Amino acid sequence: MQRNSKSADARAKRGPIVLVGMMGVGKSTVGRRLAARLDVDFVDADEEIEKAAGMTISEMFERYGEAYFRDGERRVIARLMDGEPKVIATGGGAFMQEETRALILDHALAIWLNADIDTLVDRVSRREGRPLLKGKDPRAVLTELAAIRNPVYALCPIHVKSAAAPHDVAVDSIMEQLSQWP
Template sequence: MSGMRNNIILVGMMGTGKSTVGAALAEKAGYRLIDLDQQIEEEAKCTIPELFANYGEPYFRDMESAMLSRVLQEGGVVLATGGGAVLREENRSIMLEQGWVVALTADLESILKRVGEDPGRPLLAGGAKERLTVLLEERKHAYDFAHVKIDTTGKTPDVLASEILMHYRG
């Protein structure tokens, strides 16, 4: 772990359990949980769907990059990122420099069950299954940069948190 800030960063598609696993993980590790999307919403004083609608995705992605650097400065953070945060080279670099990156994965069925037809997810508008199938394909290698990959299918957040900490401390 030398030279690496003591942050654990969770990446992965929406519905892979970043927020729920993050909460369990933060508790076990004694770290602060930060949900990147939530931080952005607080700063912007509007929801992410509103940000997308009013300013477009590039504006949102710029905010995301800025917020990413800021929240990792202090260390001792479990950071749950939005599904698309890894798409920018800059963000991947920040994550690798500032912490230990865990990619959470899950099969399509599990993701669908978890996100359903959630109106708060702008990228799923108009047919969740079709969109997700395309997104999974598009982002197949987007999470390859992570230090470790963990499949969340059929596991509880608690079990996953223990599994992640084992790797982290290992």
């Protein structure tokens, strides 16, 4: 596999890279492609949470509420912060939890994938099962969440725009920034 940068490869080999951002920004898709380019494993934190709980995230929200889900999410992400090189995609709210955010910032390189509201609305409309959107106007919810979350996501040391373009454009941007990362 051809790698774009020895520096990016060296950074990935030192520990996890964690992608954070709003639902629909492409964390899982970009994460899989980034992991392939860096020749490291990819882990979707939401999938790991579902495996650990034996139920879907929607079921957790319905049965036990968001606080229960967030506690399980924190425990799973803590387990994933094992120092091994990998790319981890988190759920949109994970980085908003103070303890989870501290784990990520202390034990990984956090990358904020950002997109405009139109792009997010288009992308979330393609997939069911997003508990925070259930029965609500996606544009209104995403706009409100972005106003609250974006200042917190901005604490990530690397920021990448995920535009209404192929996800490889975002991966290229990440690779470029990783090549310049100490």
